Amino acid sequence: TGASRGIGRSVAQLLASEGAAVWGLARSESELAELAAETCGEVLVADVADDLATWEAIDRMKDAIGGAPDMVVNSAGVFGVESVSKATVQDFDEQMGVNLRGTFIVNRAVLPGMLERRSGIIINVGSVAGRKAYPGNSLYSASKFGLRGYHEVLLEEIRGTGVRATLIEPAATDTPLWDPLDPDSHPRLPSRTEMLRPEDVAEAVLFVVSRPDLVRIPVLQIEQA
Secondary structure (H helix, E strand, O other), X not given: OOOOOHHHHHHHHHHHHOOOOXXXXXOOHHXXXXXXXXXXXXXXXXXXXXXXXXXXXHHHHHHHHOOOOXXXXXXXOOOOOEOOXXXXXXXXXXXXXXXXXXXXXXXXXXXXXXXXHOOEEEEEEOOHXXXXXXXXXXXXXXXXXXXXXXXXXXXXXXXXXXXXXXXEEEOOEOOHHHHHHOHHHOOOOOOHHHOEOHHXXXXXXXXXXXXXXXXXXXXXXXXXX
16 A cells, blocks of 8 residues: 555565566555556555545455455555644544554455465554654654554464564655655754665565565564664
């Protein structure tokens, strides 16, 4: 998910270069079309915050490939800087809807088929903000702390089933999510030169999914050296 730009796009490109048949899901049809041309993959146009659209998109994919995918990478995300005293209900709903609820919807749609097949990999892309508090990050942190709790329960429920899951928690990563915030001019934000690249996170995803079947990596934290 989130395949049209940033981490999701880099993951799709790298996995395709390694021979994976990629289905990219995102909201932007034009950017997905560019991705499909690059990867020779398929696209699913949907907003993960829209339950019905996401269910229908994943059902189309499952019908086309004959079941659940071998792996899913939940990398769709939204981000904003709002203090606890100024954040709005709309801000809350948007970040929870994409960062937490969207991941739940996607996993709920694919996990039963993976369990029945006794194989599959789920990658949930979290954040350093899911384990550390940053001023102005109340809503984003709430969504990512929530994702971490959800992921830990998922790990226990799939133990011994053949299905694996990893939570990847990158530090700040230079993606278009930062564009409206102009981090290079913001004293409380890291500069872009201090951030990871989307390709770095994609390499972490590739590392996880290329481990032997009997190896699972519950959590992988990455940061700039």
